[in-house]
Amino acid sequence: MDTPTFTLGELAQRFGLELRGDASRAITGVATLASANANQLGFLANPRYRRELAATRAGALVLRADAAAGWAGDALVVRDPYASFARIAALFEPREPFAPGVHPSAVIAPDAVIDPDAHVGAHASVGARSRVLRGARIGPGCAIGADCVVGEECELVARVTLVTRVRLGARVRIHPGAVLGADGFGLAMHEGRWIKVPQLGGVRIGDDCEIGANTTIDRGALEDTVLEEDVRLDNQIQIAHNVIIGAHTAMAGCVAVAGSSRIGRYCLIGGAAGIAGHIEIADRVTVQAMSFVTRSITAPGVYGSAVPARDARAWTRTLARLNRLDRTPAG
Amino acid sequence: MDTPTFTLGELAQRFGLELRGDASRAITGVATLASANANQLGFLANPRYRRELAATRAGALVLRADAAAGWAGDALVVRDPYASFARIAALFEPREPFAPGVHPSAVIAPDAVIDPDAHVGAHASVGARSRVLRGARIGPGCAIGADCVVGEECELVARVTLVTRVRLGARVRIHPGAVLGADGFGLAMHEGRWIKVPQLGGVRIGDDCEIGANTTIDRGALEDTVLEEDVRLDNQIQIAHNVIIGAHTAMAGCVAVAGSSRIGRYCLIGGAAGIAGHIEIADRVTVQAMSFVTRSITAPGVYGSAVPARDARAWTRTLARLNRLDRTPAG
C-alpha cells in the first residue's frame, strides 16, 4: 500500500474547492492541526479549534472563508470544510484489496447464489436461498442464514450475523458483531408460563445504511423491521421488532428503540437515549443523549430529559429535596 | 418449504377455541389486521386496534368474546387471544431442517460428547469435556469451551459463545452474539495496580430460557450465576457474576444487572433499566424502562425513576429550578 500523492490543485479541482496559494504543493495525507506536517492537509471546521491555527505545521488547510483570514498558508476554501475534508480523506484511506471469489473455508448452501464478482471470506457461511450480489464483500466469520439478500457493493466487515429474511440494499456497511434478523422479543403469558410468539417478519435495510459494531436489529413479528436509505447507526444500538427508521436518520451509540416505534427522517438520536415502543417521532427531531422519549413527538425540535452529573453529595441533597416536593402543598 | 394449510375447525379443536362461522375455511398463514388476506388469520388483543376491525380483510380473527361482537366474519373466540395467536402462528413458522450430525468444518475436542441426534454446524467448536445432548442444535460459528452442557433440544442459533462451565437445561434458545460464562468483573486494588480475582464459578440456565442477541451472562466468582426456568432475556442485556434470576422473569433489551443481586420470580424489567449489585428484588416486581433500582425491593408492585423527554429548553429550565432547590430553605 504505497502512499498516494495529490497536488493541492488536483484536490481543488476534484472537489470544487477554492484554491488559495500553491497549486503544486504535494499532499500525501491528512492529519489534525496539532500533528500535521508540511505534506499533510489539515482542516478547521469547529471554531473552538481556531486558536490552533497559529501553531499548526500543516502544509495546507481546508477551511471556511471567514477562518481563512486568520491563516497565511495554502488553503482550500469551502463553505462546508468538514464534508470536503471527509471526501479528501477518503483518498488516503488504506483499503485492503478484496479478491472476488469464495474462500475455500467458507460454507455455502447448495441453493445460495454468490455473484462471481462478490467476495466471501474465511469461515463465513451462507444459508439456504440467500443471495450475495455483485461487488459485495463478506468478511471473515460472517454467518448469513436463510432467505437473505446482500446487495451490491455491501461490506460486512467481519463476524456479522444476518439470521434470516434480512435484505440489504446497495452499499450497506455493517461492522463486526452486529446481528440483524434475530427473533423479536415477543412473549405471551399463558397459565403461568411464557409462550414464544413466532417472529415471521424480516428486516429490510435501505441503500447506503451503516450499522455499527455489536448493534442488533430484530426481525419483525408479522411484518418487517425497516431502515430506510442512508440511516446511520453507531455501535451497541438495539432496534426492536417492527421499528421503522426514516431516511438519513443517525443514532449515536447505545440507543435502545422499543418495538413498533416509527422514527422520522433526518432525526438525530443522542447516545444511550431510549425510545419507548409503539410511538411515532416526526422528521427532523433531535433527542439528546441519555434521554427517554416516552410519547410520540409531532414537531421537529430538540427534546431531552438527561440530568448532568454533579458532586455526589450535592446531588444527594437535590434528590432529598425532590422527594420532599411530594409532601409539600402544591406550589 | 410448502405453506401449511389448516381449516378453522382444525385450529379451534387443536387449541380449544370457540369457533364462530365456517369450520371449513382454509387458513394458510397469519398476518396483521391491516395486511391479512382472506386466507389469513388475524388477531385482536389490544383494544387500541379495535378500530381496525372495520377495514380488515382477514379471513378470520382470534379475539375475545367482547370484541367478537364488533366482528361479523369468522372467528376463534378465546379469553386470551394473544397467547392463542402465538400458538397458531407457530404452525406457520418456516423452520430450516437441521440434519443431525457434525459439520465437517466443526472442531470437537476428543473428550467432548455430541449426541448422535444433535446438530453441530459449520465453523463451530466444542471444548474439552463438554456435552451436547439429544436434539440440540448448535448453529454456525458457535464457540463452546470446556466443561459445558448443552441440554436436550437447545438451540444456539449462530455465533453464540459458551466460555466455560456453562450448563444449559432443556429447550434453551440463545441468539447470535450472546456470551455466557465469560469472566465476572472481579478486581482488587493492590499497591496501585489491579489484581484480577479469578472467576471459579459457572453459569446455570434453567429449562425453557431464552437469551437475546449480544446479551452477556458472566460466570460466578466462587459459585454460579443462575437463571431459573423460563427466564426470558431480550438483546444486549448484561448479567454480572453471581446474579440469580427467578423463574418466569422477563427483561427487555439493554437491562444491566450488577453483581450478586437476586431477582424474584415473575418480575418484568423494562428496557435499559439498571439493577444495582448485592440487592434483592421480590417476586412479581415490575421495573419501568430506564429506571435504576438501587435498593432491595421487598413488595410486589411497579417501580420507576425514569424522566420523560420534553422540549429541551423547557427541560433546561426545569433542571435550573431543580438545582436551585438546593439553595432554598427546606420547604
Next chain:
Amino acid sequence: MDTPTFTLGELAQRFGLELRGDASRAITGVATLASANANQLGFLANPRYRRELAATRAGALVLRADAAAGWAGDALVVRDPYASFARIAALFEPREPFAPGVHPSAVIAPDAVIDPDAHVGAHASVGARSRVLRGARIGPGCAIGADCVVGEECELVARVTLVTRVRLGARVRIHPGAVLGADGFGLAMHEGRWIKVPQLGGVRIGDDCEIGANTTIDRGALEDTVLEEDVRLDNQIQIAHNVIIGAHTAMAGCVAVAGSSRIGRYCLIGGAAGIAGHIEIADRVTVQAMSFVTRSITAPGVYGSAVPARDARAWTRTLARLNRLDRTPAG
C-alpha cells in the same frame, strides 16, 4: 486437571501473610464462607459478612487482624484480605492447556507473523502484516484484520475481533464478542445525505488491560484511540473514537464514552454511566452508576446524577411537581 493442594504454611510464605494456627493444614480450594468445607480457604473482606463467621465450616480464613479476633480457627492475617485471596484463588483456577501452534483450520495471511510459541485456535483468521507475539493465545473464532499486533502473553478468549490497526501491549486479556478497531462514527451532512468520514487512526491498548465481553472500542479518526496500561473494562462498554483512558481506570458494564473525551488515571466509572464527547475527566474521579457526565471534571471526587427508583405512583407525582416548578415563581 488434578486439584492442586497447598499447606497453609506454604500460602503464608508465598504471599507474605501472617499465619495463625496449623501450618500443615492442607488447602485444596477456595470458597465462600457459606459453602467452604474443612479443606477450603474462605475470606472476609467486607464487614457486612462478619456475622457469617460463626457458621462457616471453612478450614481457614484470610482476614484482617481486627476481624481475626472473632475467629478461633486457622487464619492468614493481612491488611488487604481481598487482594490476597485473589492471588491465592489464582492457584486453584483451572486453566486449559494451550498448545503452541496454529490450528489447521485457522487462516493466516502470507505476510502475517505468528510467533512459534503463540497459539492460534480453530476458525481464527489473521490478516495482512499482523503479528502475534510470544505466548499469545488467540482463541477459537477470533478475526484479526490487517496491521494489528497481539502482544506477548495476550489472551483473546474466543470470537474477538481486532478490525485493523489495533496494537495490544503485553498480557492484555479480551473476552468474547469484543470488537476493537471498528470504524469510529464520523459523519458529515452534505446536500441532504451523509458522507462517511474515513477513520484513519488505530487503537492502542496498554499492558495488562482487560476488555469485557461484547465491549466495543472504535479506532480513531486521524489519531489513535488509547487505553493506557492496566485499564479494566467490563462487558458491553462502548468507547468511541479518539477517547483516551488513563492507566488503572476501571469501568463497570454498559458504560458509554463519546468521542474524543479524555479520562484520567485511577478513575472508577459505574455501570451504565455516560460520558459526553470532547470533555476531560481528572485523575481519581468516581462516577456513580447510571449518571451522565456532560462537562469536564477538574477535581477528584465522586460525581452522580442517577435517580433511585421508587413506587411508580409516587414517582409520577414527583415528576408532576417537578414539571410544575417551571411555572411557579423562583424560590
